Amino acid sequence: xxxxxxxxxxxxxxxQAEERIDKINSMMGKLKAALDVETTSRLExxxxxxxxxVKLITQSDLRVQGLSVLLLHYCAGxxxxxxxxxxxxxxxxxxDTKK
Numbered sequence: 001x002x003x004x005x006x007x008x009x010x011x012x013x014x015x016q017a018e019e020r021i022d023k024i025n026s027m028m029g030k031l032k033a034a035l036d037v038e039t040t041s042r043l044e045x046x047x048x049x050x051x052x053x054v055k056l057i058t059q060s061d062l063r064v065q066g067l068s069v070l071l072l073h074y075c076a077g078x079x080x081x082x083x084x085x086x087x088x089x090x091x092x093x094x095x096d097t098k099k
Contacts, residue, residue, distance in 0.1 A: 008076025035067045
């Protein structure tokens, strides 16, 4: 999980800040929807008494875990992009000498 946090700041790094935030938000929406579907599916499986359900629940748990890590990855990217927008510009020496 810490790796997901570290690498999130590189998501869509080549895009402009606003476009980057929009892209990350779009992907997070898709991930949340997929996570909701998988969570609902897992809940339905947990009510089943089939022996096959145990295997399917395990697989579903792995998918939920994977989607959660991806969501964490995108959250870290979003946080990084927003911090860049909110960070005050730092004047360089060359900007100060031009005035």
